[in-house]
Amino acid sequence: xxxxxxxxxVMERAARKAGGRLRRDFGxxxxxxxxxxxxxxFVSKADRIAERTLYDELSQARPGWGFVLEEAGTIEGEDDKxxxxxxxxxxxxxxxxxxxxxxxxxxxxxxxxxxxWGEVTAAVVYQPITDExxxxxxxxxxxxxxxxxxxxxxxxxxxxxxxxxIPYGGHGDFAEWARIFGAIGPQVAGIRRFGAxxxxxxxxxxxxxxxxxxxxxxxxDTAAGVLLVREAGGFVTDYRGRSxxxxxxxxxxxxxxxxxxxxxxxAAALK
Numbered sequence: 120x121x122x123x124x125x126x127x128x129v130m131e132r133a134a135r136k137a138g139g140r141l142r143r144d145f146g147x148x149x150x151x152x153x154x155x156x157x158x159x160x161f162v163s164k165a166d167r168i169a170e171r172t173l174y175d176e177l178s179q180a181r182p183g184w185g186f187v188l189e190e191a192g193t194i195e196g197e198d199d200k201x202x203x204x205x206x207x208x209x210x211x212x213x214x215x216x217x218x219x220x221x222x223x224x225x226x227x228x229x230x231x232x233x234x235x236w237g238e239v240t241a242a243v244v245y246q247p248i249t250d251e252x253x254x255x256x257x258x259x260x261x262x263x264x265x266x267x268x269x270x271x272x273x274x275x276x277x278x279x280x281x282x283x284x285i286p287y288g289g290h291g292d293f294a295e296w297a298r299i300f301g302a303i304g305p306q307v308a309g310i311r312r313f314g315a316x317x318x319x320x321x322x323x324x325x326x327x328x329x330x331x332x333x334x335x336x337x338x339x340d341t342a343a344g345v346l347l348v349r350e351a352g353g354f355v356t357d358y359r360g361r362s363x364x365x366x367x368x369x370x371x372x373x374x375x376x377x378x379x380x381x382x383x384x385x386a387a388a389l390k
Contacts, residue, residue, distance in 0.1 A: 126227060127254050130243040133176035134223045137169040137207060138247035141214075141223070144168075145248070148217045162208075162215045166190060169207035173225065177203050187228075189339050201229050202236070204365075206339035210315030219248040224317035226342035228365070238364050242343035244321040253321040253347055261324045261350035270353040271326035274376035276306045281373075281381070282319040284333035285312050291335035295389065299332065302388035303381065316370070320344025323372050324351035330373030330381055334358075338367050345372070354378040358385050 123131065144165040170190045177184070185196030187204045196202055203225060208214060210221030227241040240257040253268070255261040261268040273279055281303060286293040304310055311328070313319060316336055322328045324347040342365045345355045356362050357369035360382050371382060 123254070124241070124256050124259065126241045127243060127256060129177065129180040130225045130227070130241065131245065131252050131254065133173050133180070134225060134243055134245035134252070136176055137172040138223055138245055140172065141165060141169055141208065141221075142247045145214060145217075145219070145221075148214065162211060165214070166208045166211060169223065170205065173203075173205050173207055173223070177205075177225070187338060189337070198234070199230065201227050201240075204228055204239070204339050204342040206317060206337075209317045209340060213314045218314070220246075220313055220315055220318065221248075222246045222315050222318045222321075224339060224343045226339075226346065226365075228342065236364075239342050239346045242346040244317045244343050244347065246318060253324065255324070255343075255347045255350040257346065257350070259350070261347045263325060268324045268347070268351040269326060270323060270348065270351045270374040271329045271377075272374070273329050274374075276377065276380050277308060279307045279329035279373075279377050280309050280311065280327075281307050281377075282311045282313065282322065282328045282331040284314070284316055284319070284336070286335065295334070298388045299385055302384045303332075306384070316340040317344045320355075320370075320372060321347050323353060324348045326351075330371070330377045332358075332371045332381065332385065334369045336367045336370060338365050341365060341367050341370055345370070348372045356382065358382075358389060360386070 183197040183200045185202035186194040206224040223245045225243045226239045231237040242255045244253040319331045355372040
């Protein structure tokens with residue numbers, strides 16, 4: 120049995136507390152689908168309650184740390200302290216429609232000596248419905264509970280299952296995405312769009328997906344997942360192959376071989 124690092128215990132405890140409420144709320148969504156008002160307001164409330172639970176739990180465990188929150192925005196902490204990057208409900212549309220594929224994402228980001236923000240050093244992605252805790256700590260690997268994670272060993276694009284996120288409702292560049300899809304699609308075994316970027320990245324770390332690409336995301340969508348992929352032996356860059364502590368505007372993730380092949384395809388598609 121692997122002993123969880125102290126910071127991961129803090130993160131997992133907070134995620135499980137918020138996740139228990141999300142599970143109960145998710146059970147109500149199908150009943151609300153048939154109501155005149157619909158479930159949207161209910162889901163928005165569930166999102167805010169989960170975020171407040173995470174804020175309270177993490178603040179109590181690590182006083183003085185700052186926050187980047189999807190709903191409440193940025194909350195400054197003490198000058199010499201790290202900060203939490205939190206998505207209380209990644210996959211809101213899935214939750215809204217009664218689809219059991221959503222997650223809580225928490226990342227810890229270190230402050231640099233110059234006062235700016237540097238590396239993400241700890242990450243948890245928790246799926247409340249399956250009760251799966253994906254976690255990683257810098258230089259200690261990526262894990263699913265107490266099982267070590269490694270990205271897939273596939274090297275042929277023809278064998279690769281690739282995940283993506285599709286632009287919607289004014290979010291993202293559909294023409295750009297379509298060019299990439301048209302270039303990648305004929306060369307891979309399949310493309311999936313499951314609707315929760317944090318879980319897509321966690322599944323790349325676990326070898327379930329061989330790669331993932333998406334753009335126009337927020338830091339809270341990817342901060343935890345990027346560390347998971349890297350600690351599982353994978354690569355994460357933007358579409359030009361540049362590496363950053365957190366990727367949000369453009370994310371291309373996979374194992375060494377598949378990432379390299381996809382990077383060339385994406386770069387050519389966007390010329």
